[in-house]
Amino acid sequence: MKAYVPGSTIPGAAKLSSNENPLGPSPLGVQSIRDILDGINRYPDGASTALRTELSKIWSTGMENILVANGSDEVFTLLAAAWIGSGENALGAKETFSQYRYAVNLFSAEMREVHLEEGLYPLDPMLEKADSATRMIFICNPNNPTGTYHSHQEIDSFLARVPADVLVILDEAYADFADAPDFPDTAKLLAAYPNLVVTRTFSKLYGLAGLRVGYAVGTEEVISGANRASLPFNVNNLAQAAALESLGDEDFCQRSLNMVKSEKTFVSSELEKRGLFYYPSQANFICFDIGREVAPLWRAIAERGIAVRNLQSFGLPRMIRYTFGERQENIRLFEILDELL
Ligand SMILES: *Cc1c(COP(=O)(O)O)cnc(C)c1O
Numbered sequence: 031m032k033a034y035v036p037g038s039t040i041p042g043a044a045k046l047s048s049n050e051n052p053l054g055p056s057p058l059g060v061q062s063i064r065d066i067l068d069g070i071n072r073y074p075d076g077a078s079t080a081l082r083t084e085l086s087k088i089w090s091t092g093m094e095n096i097l098v099a100n101g102s103d104e105v106f107t108l109l110a111a112a113w114i115g116s117g118e119n120a121l122g123a124k125e126t127f128s129q130y131r132y133a134v135n136l137f138s139a140e141m142r143e144v145h146l147e148e149g150l151y152p153l154d155p156m157l158e159k160a161d162s163a164t165r166m167i168f169i170c171n172p173n174n175p176t177g178t179y180h181s182h183q184e185i186d187s188f189l190a191r192v193p194a195d196v197l198v199i200l201d202e203a204y205a206d207f208a209d210a211p212d213f214p215d216t217a218k219l220l221a222a223y224p225n226l227v228v229t230r231t232f233s234k235l236y237g238l239a240g241l242r243v244g245y246a247v248g249t250e251e252v253i254s255g256a257n258r259a260s261l262p263f264n265v266n267n268l269a270q271a272a273a274l275e276s277l278g279d280e281d282f283c284q285r286s287l288n289m290v291k292s293e294k295t296f297v298s299s300e301l302e303k304r305g306l307f308y309y310p311s312q313a314n315f316i317c318f319d320i321g322r323e324v325a326p327l328w329r330a331i332a333e334r335g336i337a338v339r340n341l342q343s344f345g346l347p348r349m350i351r352y353t354f355g356e357r358q359e360n361i362r363l364f365e366i367l368d369e370l371l
Pocket of ligand 1: 127174234243244
């Protein structure tokens with residue numbers, strides 16, 4: 031198995047390489063941690079009851095339909111633990127988040143990966159790779175690292191063609207940022223397809239990447255199966271409290287979403303001015319082509335103040351994934367690119 035390659039940075043650079051929230055963590059989340067610090071001599075609630083209760087209201091579903099874990103990374107591993115093993119296979123894309131591959135390979139199963147189709151997640155080509163040993167399909171929507179998405183209609187008609195005994199994991203880590211009117215309404219899809227499980231995270235919009243909280247929504251059968259693979263106290267007290275409070279932090283969420291919206295417009299138009307190809311983004315980052323390999327330039331860009339994501343490990347060596355920063359950071363990025371390219 032290959033080791034995970036994280037987005038890197040150097041001291042002094044603005045880290046815009048891991049799609050974290052540049053505005054910081056949710057202030058209400060941080061306050062809730064201060065309030066309970068004196069209670070960390072106690073084990074956490076292993077069932078994350080308060081957080082699951084709140085999430086089940088948001089999703090109009092039951093608590094038994096929600097799994098909270100130590101980041102959505104852990105959700106993928108728990109689902110794979112419950113669903114797949116040696117001699118079986120899962121389907122996914124090549125140019126996508128690497129944790130699906132990791133989770134599947136960890137349980138000695140095969141990951142069958144297909145190239146994106148013009149930047150889009152390869153739904154139909156994946157299905158062509160399915161056979162009787164296929165157990166899981168991973169879809170990243172919007173896709174990391176391209177920021178591209180499939181519409182409600184497209185995901186719906188795909189799900190209609192997937193055999194009922196194959197689990198489809200729809201990773202919506204960036205759905206909070208999607209503003210396309212035809213972006214999937216996954217609560218509706220969950221009601222229609224019992225073999226669908228949707229994952230979300232507190233690491234991006236809510237600014238809690240360092241605490242590690244993510245969750246899945248699915249049928250009781252899928253959720254309880256994955257839960258049995260989990261360690262008893264996988265989500266710590268502080269993470270549970272901060273995630274719960276951040277859900278109600280409307281002011282912080284709105285400020286973050288407004289920033290992403292205006293900076294997406296700004297960065298996209300600066301890329302257009304320079305004739306640099308980019309994928310239209312539905313996420314808090316953008317993926318663009320600099321026409322030559324990024325790796326030899328990465329350090330020079332970082333030394334000038336901005337750490338970007340080199341996409342070599344994603345199979346896109348000439349592309350940069352850039353998390354939208356605040357305006358002065360985005361202006362700086364283009365000064366640096368103008369100097370170096
Ligand atoms: C960041 C990210 C996640 C979130 O992972 P956590 O483990 O919850 O921090 C999940 N999927 C994708 C595609 C991501 O980019």
